Structure formats: structure tokens, C-alpha cells
Amino acid sequence: MRPADGATTWIVISRDYEIHSEATSYLTALASQQDASVHTLRSYAGRVALYLSYCAGFGICWSAPTIVQLAQFLRWLVEEPLPARSQRVLAEPRHRSKKTANAIMTTSCQFLRHCSLHGWVAADLTALLTEPRLLHHMPTGYNTGEDDQYRTVRARKLKFKVAVSGYEYLTDEQVLRIIDLTRHARDRFLVSLLAETGVRIGETLGLRREDMHLLSNSTTLGCPTVGPHIHVRRRQNSNGALAKSRQPRSIPVSDDLVGLYADYQWEREAVPEAASCDMTFVNLFRTPLGSPMKYQATYDLFARLAKRAGFTTRPHMFRHSAATRWIRQGKQRHVVQNLLGHVSEQSMEICLNPRELHQTGENPQVAWSRRGVEGLRGPFKVAA
Structure with a gap:
């Protein structure tokens, strides 16, 4: 809780309850510059903490990962089983979807780009996180410029290809x-x-x-x-x-x-x-x-x-x-x-x-999943 106005905010802390200053700086920027909601901050804090925990667990310097190591992190997100919801219930292991893994990777890359602006991460690394991509199909109202100079955009490099989810209605x-x-x-x-x-x-x-x-x-x-x-x-x-x-x-x-x-x-x-x-x-x-x-x-x-x-x-x-x-x-x-x-x-x-x-015709047992990142195991956690 912020003493000034009593609003809830989120930070990332280590196992020893030490504040991770760079991650907290990123969350503060989201709140102040993008006016993100508390719900969004909680979700993003969990994703950053998961990235930091992964790096700590595999001996990777979080501020200087290679593209290969980031790609391995993306693969780990879908291959690593999530913790069982109950130790008394035997069930099939649960895994993150590729869509969820993409969301975690996107937040992690945004975190690295934020750190690059402050000199905590090399600019060469963040430049490798995206690649030029030619737009073959223009969105409605998109202006490509007189010489089609805006037809090429910077697109995320590290992501799974996933089918666009359907439009569910009642x-x-x-x-x-x-x-x-x-x-x-x-x-x-x-x-x-x-x-x-x-x-x-x-x-x-x-x-x-x-x-x-x-x-x-x-x-x-x-x-x-x-x-x-x-x-x-x-x-x-x-x-x-x-x-x-x-x-x-x-x-x-x-x-x-x-x-x-x-x-x-x-x-x-x-x-x-x-x-x-x-x-x-x-x-x-x-x-x-x-x-x-x-x-x-x-x-x-x-x-x-x-x-x-x-x-x-x-x-x-x-x-x-x-x-x-x-x-x-x-x-x-x-x-x-x-x-x-x-x-x-x-x-x-x-x-x-x-x-x-x-x-919709899905199983009602999966109607709601708790927000945030499941399977957050490691030295870094989120705190309000």
C-alpha cells in the first residue's frame, strides 16, 4: 500500500525480502507513465519475477542473456509442469499454453527494454529482440506512407505461433x-x-x-x-x-x-x-x-x-x-x-x-482461471 494515497502497488523482492530495484522501476513506470491498473501491475510483476527466478535457477545473468538463452526460457515456459493445485489429488500434469508463454516473454522483453533505457541492459541485446517484418495485409485505415516506408515494421522475434482465439459470445x-x-x-x-x-x-x-x-x-x-x-x-x-x-x-x-x-x-x-x-x-x-x-x-x-x-x-x-x-x-x-x-x-x-x-461449449470447470502467473517458483516473488 502506498502511504500517500493508500492505493495498492506491487514490487519484486528476493527470497531475503530485498527489493529488486530494476524490476520495481519497471513496474513504477507502468503505473506512472502508462497508468496501468493494479490488476495489470500484479500480473506483470509475476511475469518479471518468474523471468528473474528462471535466470537465477539456471545461472544466467538476467541483464545479459543471449538470444539462445531467452529462446530456451520460452521453451521452458511450456515444458515445465505447473505445481499441482492439491497434493491429495492425483491428476495429469498441467502446463502453460503457448499463448501464456508468449505473454510472459513479451513482458520480459519489455522489462529488458526498460532497463536498456536506464543503461542497466546493453542496447545491443534489446535490438535483437525484434526483427523487421513486411506487412502483406494492411489493417483497415493503416497508412503505409507515400513510398510504402511504413509497410515494414519491427515485430517480436521470440514467440510461438498460435492460432487466433475465437470470438466467444453468449x-x-x-x-x-x-x-x-x-x-x-x-x-x-x-x-x-x-x-x-x-x-x-x-x-x-x-x-x-x-x-x-x-x-x-x-x-x-x-x-x-x-x-x-x-x-x-x-x-x-x-x-x-x-x-x-x-x-x-x-x-x-x-x-x-x-x-x-x-x-x-x-x-x-x-x-x-x-x-x-x-x-x-x-x-x-x-x-x-x-x-x-x-x-x-x-x-x-x-x-x-x-x-x-x-x-x-x-x-x-x-x-x-x-x-x-x-x-x-x-x-x-x-x-x-x-x-x-x-x-x-x-x-x-x-x-x-x-x-x-x-x-461457447467448454467444460464449466475451466470457466475461470486465477489471474497472474502460476508456477512461480524461485528466489524472486511479488509483494504488494
Whole structure:
């Protein structure tokens, strides 16, 4: 916790609880320069600690690895079994996916590039981490320049080739099924809000009561937007939630959703500890009562809902469901882009390609995996 504002931050420490200054510098830069969320910092801290632990375990100087050693690290990430979740249960060894390994390697290379800027890592090394690549297929709106000088870009060299993951969404019947399976007014409103507005889970948990403009006319609140709506704003929150989009936006909501919010307020008022909290979603059924809901509580909720429903359910799938519904209703591309909070038109490509759309049918037991890096064994750990 930062003494100045009480916000959670993450550092990397050794087995002897010594702070790894270079890794902590990288995390500080992410927080200050890129305004990364606490959730992102925790994930990146785990990846850097895993890289440092690997180097220490294999006698590699973390600041001067060779390309071959980094390639071996990438291979090790998928070959090294993850720790068993329980010693009492005999199960097949679990391994990281190539997609996860790519994410860890990307963060590790970013860490090395950050250190290079400060003179802690040789610039020659970071230059070898990418290679020139000619773009044969141009993204929509990409300008290659008058002489095609921007057609060649720097691309990551160390990564596995993986298939692009499908675009998972829920049908209207599946969405209604999940809503019916909720047992509390708060959870019913939470799921319905995700399904109707397409907001990200970080944006949802970051909503404050002042963002809920659910009257037919909000001019008395100083808001000129007509009709009931919510405001999504990027700001630091005590629960670590952070809106991904830097641009604020408003999203219209239905009268039915307004009614669900009223039901939730009635339920919330029965918990005196929640009265002083300005966050929209708070703990009502577990301690600490009245405190803002955090990511993990939401993950646990959707894991329970997925188990009851019998199909995979994740918060981001409701965002995909909303986008799919709007597109099929014939909403214009720029309208959907604004509702979703996408800055780039390229982010809309997968939504507009029907070949990428497929319904989920996975095992509900794998509906949610804990965030962060599993299998973090070695002298370096992360600490809040």
C-alpha cells in the first residue's frame, strides 16, 4: 500500500525480502507513465519475477542473456509442469499454453527494454529482440506512407505461433439463463449491466454511484445526456478497478435495467456498512461488508454461475454478446465502436467478421482461471 494515497502497488523482492530495484522501476513506470491498473501491475510483476527466478535457477545473468538463452526460457515456459493445485489429488500434469508463454516473454522483453533505457541492459541485446517484418495485409485505415516506408515494421522475434482465439459470445437464451441463476439483486443487476451495455469488468467495478444517471432527465445533475444512462470514466479506485479506455463515454440503458438497479439499492440499504461507500458494487454477503467489490469476488461469482449453468461464462463474453447483438441489429460501425469504448477501428474487425463468431461449449470447470502467473517458483516473488 502506498502511504500517500493508500492505493495498492506491487514490487519484486528476493527470497531475503530485498527489493529488486530494476524490476520495481519497471513496474513504477507502468503505473506512472502508462497508468496501468493494479490488476495489470500484479500480473506483470509475476511475469518479471518468474523471468528473474528462471535466470537465477539456471545461472544466467538476467541483464545479459543471449538470444539462445531467452529462446530456451520460452521453451521452458511450456515444458515445465505447473505445481499441482492439491497434493491429495492425483491428476495429469498441467502446463502453460503457448499463448501464456508468449505473454510472459513479451513482458520480459519489455522489462529488458526498460532497463536498456536506464543503461542497466546493453542496447545491443534489446535490438535483437525484434526483427523487421513486411506487412502483406494492411489493417483497415493503416497508412503505409507515400513510398510504402511504413509497410515494414519491427515485430517480436521470440514467440510461438498460435492460432487466433475465437470470438466467444453468449446467445440471448444463455444470457437469460445466467441472469435467472443469480440469487441476489446485486448479482442480477451486475450480469444484466454487462450484457446490456458491453462494459468491461474493470469499468463495471470502477463505477460510482454518481455515474448512474438513471433518470429520464439528468439536467438537475448537470448532465445534458438525454434518457437513463451510465458514465464510464477512467480513474484510480481503491479496489484496483480501472477503465481501459482513457476517453470517458456514456452508454444508454433500458428501463428494465433501471428497475434492477432499484432492486439492488433496496438490498444494499439493508447493509448499514455500505451506506458510506460511493462505489456502485460493494460487498453485501461477505466481509468486509460495504467495501468495493474486487476482481476476485467477481471471478468467484462467475465461476459459480458457470457451474450452475453448465457452460463457460466469463464477464468479457457479455461484452462480445452485446457487440454481436448490436451488429446484428444493424447499428452503424462507429456507433458500436463508441459504445464499446474502442479507440482504434482495428479493434472492431473481429466483431465484424462473422467467421470469428462461435458459441461457447467448454467444460464449466475451466470457466475461470486465477489471474497472474502460476508456477512461480524461485528466489524472486511479488509483494504488494
